[in-house]
Amino acid sequence: MNLASFQRRHGLCFRDESLLRQALTHRSWPHEQDGPAGLEGNYERLEFLGDAVLAFAVTRMLYDRFPDLPEGELTRLRSALVRSETLAAVAAELELGALLRLGRGEDQNGGRQRRSILGDAFEALLGAIFVDSGQSAADDFVRTMLGPLIDDLPEADLLDPRSRLQELCQAALFATPVYETRAESGPDHQKQFTVAVCVLDEELGSGQGNSKQAAAQVAARAALEFLRREGRLPESGGE
Incomplete structure (x- = not known):
């Protein structure tokens, strides 16, 4: 060539x-x-x-x-x-x-x-x-x-932890993650949110961000890491 x-x-x-x-x-x-x-x-x-x-x-x-x-x-x-x-x-x-x-x-x-x-x-x-x-x-x-x-x-799990968590939880646990806003602080132009994610009424992770969506992504990643450490999700795709 x-x-x-x-x-x-x-x-x-x-x-x-x-x-x-x-x-x-x-x-x-x-x-x-x-x-x-x-x-x-x-x-x-x-x-x-x-x-x-x-x-x-x-x-x-x-x-x-x-x-x-x-x-x-x-x-x-x-x-x-x-x-x-x-x-x-x-x-x-x-x-x-x-x-x-x-x-x-x-x-x-x-x-x-x-x-x-x-x-x-x-x-x-x-x-x-x-x-x-x-x-x-x-x-x-x-x-x-x-x-x-x-x-x-x-x-790859970094790309959209929420979608990845939902996919894995539905396949392995037959459940859908639920996201709850636990805290909101700061002035209107600089809000900080804390969001927790629960599966089957168990809190699996939480995260902070400058929007609820960003905080939920961090929480989902924390949940993925927790479930993998506990051996409750298959080792595939990401970590």
Whole structure:
């Protein structure tokens, strides 16, 4: 696969293709080249930029997709999406390894399959997209490549703990969770709610939030964790 077919396959269209080549150049490659090729840069600067672009793009994607998810859970989900294992898997799906320019030694030592190199190359590619086409193009690429992975993450219960709790309780306990507002405090512009969730008249968890919906999500997650610790729900989907 050459750079042209790579771009066609993944909906990319670099105006400056040298950025794409640089994003796929490991630092071991230029040292082994003669002439002008030996002066070409590697992907490290683009990787540095791409790391920041990735963090922003993923943050915005999660903020838009999950309007009721508390900050702490958004942070945990973002961490799962940007960790090296996830990025390396996406890079492998893109077949970046086959396109990398590596030094002979790095190539012979399995560099094309090395997780750290693949993850770095993905960040460099994202940095190159940002430089070439701007933040909007980078955001679109992140949504295309990482968005579909969210539901498969071990942290998937974070996405909608209320729905997950209801699904599991109905299947395992033949009961539906009931949410009760236990406390409400603070001025009108900065309310804080405490909500408890009960199943079969037993309180399983409680949570706080700046809306009843947000507090209920926190309570549902606490209930999921409690029921799993107690061995009363199957180990599936999430933790």
